Amino acid sequence: MPKYYDELDDVIRALADPTRRAVVERLAKSPAVVSELAEPFAMALPSFMQHLRVLEDAGVISSEKHGRVRTVTLRPGALDVLHLWLGQQRTPAEHQAERLGIHLTRKET
């Protein structure tokens, strides 16, 4: 399997958890320190750190420690691999609709 598929697999598995997606949503706004990130979750810190580790191993986030404070950042372009894969799964009907400038079943929930 090419490297692309390994990267895609890591990213999708990292996102297949609501806590980790909520972390990504928060970090899309700005970087944050771990204590601030963990705050909204009713979860022991070691469990939360494990989620961060999965995201970091998948290359979705990066973190940097200054003194006792660890700051976490969403890596720019980290989700591109999934974006690219999704684009490739358009059906011929969707491609045609796109050329015609119409949307078949766009759900803007």
Next chain:
Amino acid sequence: MPKYYDELDDVIRALADPTRRAVVERLAKSPAVVSELAEPFAMALPSFMQHLRVLEDAGVISSEKHGRVRTVTLRPGALDVLHLWLGQQRTPAEHQAERLGIHLTRKET
């Protein structure tokens, strides 16, 4: 949690498996019958059918049975929910880059 998040959760979990992603890739080209879909996979048919069931429960595919032949189709717009979520996770730097028409770290592997 709004319905959107449930739908997103189902779709991401359905795609967090390489066999199921390969099925989606195949169906993006055209609908296919189950026997044809199953052929490339070294897997017992009941296990393969279980993967199809996960995709169907998540609303990613639909299937129709005519006589003894079941035809599987990728549902148009089924992946839109994930596409939409990904778009919302752009960082401020990515938004700005997009406005300027540049790509930060686009990986076209």
